[in-house]
Amino acid sequence: MSVEHLPPAAGSADAEIDNVDHPMRRMTERMAFEGGWDAAAFGEVESLFDTLSAEWESTRNDPTRTDGVNHAIERARVPLGGRVVELGTGTGFGARRLADLGARPLATDLSAGMLSEAAAAGVERLVRADGARLPFPDASIDVVLCLNMLLFPDEIDRVLAPTGALVWVNSRGEGTPIHLTAEQLDEALPGEWTVMASRVNVGTWAVARRLG
Numbered sequence: 001m002s003v004e005h006l007p008p009a010a011g012s013a014d015a016e017i018d019n020v021d022h023p024m025r026r027m028t029e030r031m032a033f034e035g036g037w038d039a040a041a042f043g044e045v046e047s048l049f050d051t052l053s054a055e056w057e058s059t060r061n062d063p064t065r066t067d068g069v070n071h072a073i074e075r076a077r078v079p080l081g082g083r084v085v086e087l088g089t090g091t092g093f094g095a096r097r098l099a100d101l102g103a104r105p106l107a108t109d110l111s112a113g114m115l116s117e118a119a120a121a122g123v124e125r126l127v128r129a130d131g132a133r134l135p136f137p138d139a140s141i142d143v144v145l146c147l148n149m150l151l152f153p154d155e156i157d158r159v160l161a162p163t164g165a166l167v168w169v170n171s172r173g174e175g176t177p178i179h180l181t182a183e184q185l186d187e188a189l190p191g192e193w194t195v196m197a198s199r200v201n202v203g204t205w206a207v208a209r210r211l212g
């Protein structure tokens with residue numbers, strides 16, 4: 001286990017811990033540690049986020065939502081010149097932030113409703129894909145962003161290039177329904193990884209790279 005906690009950004013606070021019993025928290029921990037993603041789980045998550053898609057952009061459009069993306073990339077020095085993918089983009093807050101930072105991200109989601117909202121919000125490169133079965137060759141991606149997205153550890157391990165980085169951001173830290181600590185991330189990923197982690201505002205982030 002190798003997690004380095006960097007000092008939090010100025011003004012950061014612990015998030016209110018109000019979602020630990022949320023069904024998506026249980027799903028997050030199950031997918032990270034036990035697996036079991038199947039047609040029923042896919043259908044449940046797709047239906048939930050299709051239903052939420054129309055209101056997502058207007059109800060979550062807080063400029064601090066993606067601060068963890070910036071901080072992770074700057075502080076863990078993640079280069080954005082290669083193949084950059086966001087999983088579970090929703091309406092594309094993360095992909096838009098990556099584009100602002102100079103990347104040319106490919107944004108993916110399983111929810112057609114979310115992808116349609118992302119297109120309306122100006123996200124250019126969108127693909128409907130299941131994060132548990134990505135349409136990418138082995139070792140073909142340099143940076144994977146998961147902003148409030150489920151972790152599928154084996155699939156991340158499969159698609160990331162040997163020197164690639166997983167950027168894991170929970171915009172409300174421990175209060176985010178889809179949340180894992182940096183230690184849980186390290187434990188869930190197969191093999192040996194090194195993880196840098198910190199906080200910004202009420203959010204948490206972690207960047208995982210393979211050791212060696």
Ligand SMILES: C[S@@+](CC[C@H](N)C(=O)[O-])C[C@H]1O[C@@H](n2cnc3c(N)ncnc32)[C@H](O)[C@@H]1O
Nearest residue numbers: 049088089090109110111114130131132147148
């Ligand atoms: C909590 S939302 C976060 C959306 C966006 N990243 C944000 O922070 O605003 C989770 C998103 O992940 C998507 N998602 C969940 N499981 C997925 C999977 N297996 N494959 C692809 N997308 C998935 C959902 O459809 C939803 O859009």
